[in-house]
Amino acid sequence: MPTKIEKDDVTGRMTTGHEWDGIKELNQPLPRWWLYILWATVAWAVVYCVLYPSVPGITGYYHGLIGYFQRDAVDADVAAVAKQRAGAMDRIRTLSFAQIRSDPDLFAVAQSAGRITFAENCQPCHGAGGGGNPGYPALAAGNWLWGGKLEDIDQTVTFGIRSGLDNARVSQMPRFGADSILKPAEIQAVADYVAGLYGLPGAATNSIEGKRVFAENCAVCHGDAGQGNRDVGGARLAARVHLHGDDRAAILAQINNPRMGVMPNWNTRLDEAKIKSVVLYVHSLGGGE
């Protein structure tokens, strides 16, 4: 509390009257315009609070006289961007893949749209960047079941696999074990043979019985040397990567009672331009042909 305002002999200035243990504070007056600036900012705050949304209530808030609403501003921004994009997406829809690729700017838009579309729709199964998951093909690896050209990917994405549509990719591997088409011994032999096709350690590569069973039952879809057949979706067995696992147990399980994955048709969920964008994106992941 101010006690005694007095003149300091050394400086000739007045004190503020504050004193602590004999130490006094000199009065260094603030310029008055500084004080006015403080009042100006206070006035500004009051005006701002009247004009803009400011005071919170229990169930709502004071909206302000000029009715500014941040979400409206965001909506306007989003609408502006959508309008800007509409032209490019329209061109992606109408132009061919080759035409899109020859226009670097449009291709960049398609890549961007494709990346986002992939992340929102495809990534849960196929993994980020098309890295794949057990049972869900790695799109970046180029080990295609149904073909890796842009047109092939486009058809797969548009109509799906075993989606029930007429144009869908469909294949059905017989349940060699569950339906007793092959004897257990034959299944063991052909499993050894398949393991040998891709050099699984410890596999009996020269099984004559396995080779016979494979030629009679499997080669029609999977190819004479297990190279696969994309026309019927026959998986390439002579490869180091397999959709449902690489070990012998996985081979046996697949021969006994094969798992047949389903991919939805996306033509009812994504528009044409987005499908084409995502096709271009998937093609660029490394496996494109």
Add this chain to the structure above:
Amino acid sequence: MSFLGKKKPVAVRTDSLYADRVRVYPKSVHGPVRRFKWGVLIFCLTVYYALPWIRWNRGLGRPNQAVLLDIFHERFWFFNLELWPQDIFYLTGLLIMGAIALFLVTSLFGRLWCGYSCPQTVWTDLFMWVECRIEGDRNERMKRDAGPANFDKVWRKGLKHAVWFVVAFWTGGAWIMYYVDAPTVTVEFWTGTASTQVYGFTALFTATTYLLAGWAREQVCTFMCPWPRFQAAMLDEQSFTVTYQSWRGEPRAKGKRYAGAGGDCVDCGACVTVCPTGIDIRDGSQLECINCGLCIDACNHVMERTGRPGWLITWDTLADQAAKAAGTHIPLRLLRARTVIYLSALVLAASVMIVALMLRPGLGLSVQHDRAPLFVTLADGELRDGYTVKIVNKGPAQAVFEVSTQGMYGAMLTEANESLGPAETLGLPVGGDSVGTFRIMVTGQPASLVDGSQPIDFSLRDTVTGEITVYHSIFMGPVRRRQG
């Protein structure tokens, strides 16, 4: 008591926590210091106003403005120097050099920056010159301000503010020209086609110039600027600053001086009336003093008239003043621990800057390994990793850059979007003054994957200049069980 009857203008209302502003009416002065100050002012203003108009031929498709801070296109142009956003650390270096240079100059010669080249000082001086031409000198201005609002007062004040406004507008407009092409923006400005930002920033800098140089003046130095606060740390008794030689001047003899009676100071107050911050230099070095030395010119005129030797107020050190009071002399010591340290730091900073600038690469390479998937296994068992490769071409024309890898035998490169490869070396075209982004896949069978990764180097060669740069990255694969 000095002639104003008070020590400092801020101490007028000693009972209040707030001080009314004491108006400063600096009297115009002539002399060598004033002439030097005009010279610095003309030089600084000429550079400021004229620099954006200097043209500089950089070839087709590049701006021909010598100094252009093109924020929109993310390029800074300084004559032959072109800086990209990633070169922004040069600005840090420049700021460090500026700070150290300021320390050095202040410890040697006091606040030369404040007194001569600070924009606040330069523009305040210019505005005061305008004021003096229109409203007359100190006495005339004081008399008119105290008098009634007659026609003479109104038209002079009106004209003064009009001229101030024009100068402020010119200043604000010139600022914009450093950021956009000067002739273009001038035409756009007057035809109403310039951007909102151009009009907005011109208005902003016009307003700040008008307010700070016309109205705030010494208040900026005394109450707003941090520099006067820490200048005390740079000054010592060897600093060569504006000094009143009290051993010569005291005791002051009011009025006409008679031989032998008192000191040389006749207490005429000339040094106070010319001071742009309104202080009395005879009180010694103080916060408000910007070390401009106009009081020296003023006092020299008086000394001439009283027949005493000039330079009663002069540039000198505190140490020398103490010695002179005792009848001796201490020569100026420019080399002191403080100044040597500042100078060494300045030389070091400047050397680092110059070397960094000289060795600045004309091309840049950045390689980012894909985060997902880390790798894919191909049907034949080989591994493939994806990378985003960015190539910076600082040259003016499109060039082909050769990318290859070292550290993994038989690695093959493909570029997905351009359908290049597979090959050991890819030739990638990048346009002039731009960054090319490529998706590069590296396929191979690494020999020594340790814990799922091994080093791989990407090297980039400019096929035109032959310049090479290398980026260290990694190649990833499955974590293999260790034998044994």
